[in-house]
Amino acid sequence: MSTHLPAIDPDDVVGWVTQHLDDLACDEVAASPAFRGGQAAADAALADLDVRGYASRRNDVLPGDRRGATRLSPWIRHGLLTLPRVWHAVADAPARDRTKFRNELSWQEYTRHLYAQVGRSLRAPLRFEPGRATGDWDRAPWPDEMACVAASIGELERDGWMVNQARMWMASQYVVRGHGDWWEGEQHFFRHLLDGSRFANGLGWQWTTGMATGRTYGFSRSQVMKRAPELCADCELAHDCPIEEWPDLDRASRRESRPATIGGERTPGWTAGPDQVLRRRPPDVVWLTAESLGDDDPALAAHPDLPVVFVFDAPLLARLRLSGKRLVFLAECLADLASRRDLVVHVGAPAEVLAEHDPAVTFTPVPGWRALSRRLQPAVIHPWPWLRRPDGGSVQSFSAWDRRHDDPEPPRQPRLDLGGGLD
Numbered sequence: 001m002s003t004h005l006p007a008i009d010p011d012d013v014v015g016w017v018t019q020h021l022d023d024l025a026c027d028e029v030a031a032s033p034a035f036r037g038g039q040a041a042a043d044a045a046l047a048d049l050d051v052r053g054y055a056s057r058r059n060d061v062l063p064g065d066r067r068g069a070t071r072l073s074p075w076i077r078h079g080l081l082t083l084p085r086v087w088h089a090v091a092d093a094p095a096r097d098r099t100k101f102r103n104e105l106s107w108q109e110y111t112r113h114l115y116a117q118v119g120r121s122l123r124a125p126l127r128f129e130p131g132r133a134t135g136d137w138d139r140a141p142w143p144d145e146m147a148c149v150a151a152s153i154g155e156l157e158r159d160g161w162m163v164n165q166a167r168m169w170m171a172s173q174y175v176v177r178g179h180g181d182w183w184e185g186e187q188h189f190f191r192h193l194l195d196g197s198r199f200a201n202g203l204g205w206q207w208t209t210g211m212a213t214g215r216t217y218g219f220s221r222s223q224v225m226k227r228a229p230e231l232c233a234d235c236e237l238a239h240d241c242p243i244e245e246w247p248d249l250d251r252a253s254r255r256e257s258r259p260a261t262i263g264g265e266r267t268p269g270w271t272a273g274p275d276q277v278l279r280r281r282p283p284d285v286v287w288l289t290a291e292s293l294g295d296d297d298p299a300l301a302a303h304p305d306l307p308v309v310f311v312f313d314a315p316l317l318a319r320l321r322l323s324g325k326r327l328v329f330l331a332e333c334l335a336d337l338a339s340r341r342d343l344v345v346h347v348g349a350p351a352e353v354l355a356e357h358d359p360a361v362t363f364t365p366v367p368g369w370r371a372l373s374r375r376l377q378p379a380v381i382h383p384w385p386w387l388r389r390p391d392g393g394s395v396q397s398f399s400a401w402d403r404r405h406d407d408p409e410p411p412r413q414p415r416l417d418l419g420g421g422l423d
């Protein structure tokens with residue numbers, strides 16, 4: 001059963017989420033103290049973007065004012081900042097910082113291409129078994145008594161975010177040394193990260209623990225001393241550090257089975273979606289999903305007079321059990337959008353709600369959206385605003401993919417000229 005929810009009070013988003021979505025969250029509903037959802041917050045973050053020093057400081061963890069990371073990821077992940085827009089925003093930055101930063105945007109795009117191609121196969125090791133350190137580990141995979149673990153996981157659970165370096169440390173610690181189940185670790189990140197996505201998170205875990213390439217990232221005290229020295233200074237295990245030495249790593253074993261589509265796609269266009277607007281019928285609403293909540297969403301931008309529908313997918317959310325922070329972030333995005341557009345929010349099964357409408361929607365390269373769209377046959381489908389349009393080739397290696405997609409400049413206007421719209 002689906003419920004049409006009352007309008008979100010922008011001054012009490014936490015109260016609204018607590019009242020309507022509390023039973024879907026895995027923890028107490030609270031806002032992230034570090035990030036706000038919404039186009040206004042995303043635009044402000046982009047306006048403040050300064051990548052000078054990014055190349056040399058991106059991996060610094062603590063103190064916080066040494067960090068070079070831009071913290072744009074929650075808004076990028078939910079489509080409030082499209083990759084082409086962010087790419088062009090650093091056009092005038094110093095060459096070394098611009099190149100490094102754009103390389104990371106390319107990683108984001110690559111993870112989307114990979115997921116579009118292999119889909120849910122990303123839930124199994126892609127090509128190798130996870131790397132493991134030899135020897136016993138007699139603590140929890142993430143021991144609270146290690147200051148580096150407590151600080152990183154604490155930031156994840158409080159703010160819903162971590163720098164890339166800390167994500168690599170924690171993934172390696174959990175699986176390689178701690179011998180934990182990688183999918184359980186991935187899920188913990190996914191529940192709490194405001195930027196949590198199956199594509200970037202899934203690949204991040206696979207890449208760090210050696211499942212994607214066969215090369216396993218080892219974690220030891222020397223990295224913490226270099227990137228966050230204050231943690232070791234205050235750690236209760238400072239004189240008995242369980243990660244003092246570099247781990248001895250088992251050789252990664254290659255898997256017999258791997259996703260067939262990792263080497264290339266089955267049908268041309270499967271990965272990329274349409275390259276022009278597909279029109280079946282006149283639409284009566286715009287359907288937005290959590291994958292694309294920004295004003296630049298092509299369907300939203302192309303139909304400025306249509307009401308907008310968003311459905312909190314209750315069956316999916318009941319399975320995922322996201323943290324309250326993630327739900328609040330999404331509700332903040334919706335509250336902000338409602339200041340400009342006629343927005344109707346439901347909780348329930350999207351197929352049921354949308355069966356009553358003829359939606360215009362943006363193609364979205366994730367398995368859940370594909371399944372729903374096959375069932376619904378939306379009235380109009382707009383192309384996804386790719387940074388580099390997938391070519392259907394192999395997604396086995398980032399560097400080979402990157403060389404193949406070495407376009408000098410992505411489109412400045414990812415949206416197509418729509419001509420006379422139907423609405």
Ligand SMILES: Cc1cc2nc3c(=O)[nH]c(=O)nc-3n(C[C@H](O)[C@H](O)[C@H](O)COP(=O)(O)OP(=O)(O)OC[C@H]3O[C@@H](n4cnc5c(N)ncnc54)[C@H](O)[C@@H]3O)c2cc1C
Nearest residue numbers: 069070071072073104108164167195196197200201204205
């Ligand atoms: C185990 C693990 C899990 C991760 N989970 C996620 C996730 O769920 N969602 C997510 O967006 N990123 C994930 N990443 C990638 C990366 O850590 C984050 O994108 C980055 O830390 C976000 O912070 P930022 O915006 O300051 O990044 P910056 O360094 O400022 O980079 C700018 C943007 O580039 C993209 N980016 C940077 N590094 C990567 C990368 N390695 N892979 C993909 N995109 C990247 C992001 O969109 C980021 O916002 C994960 C990495 C690891 C190792």
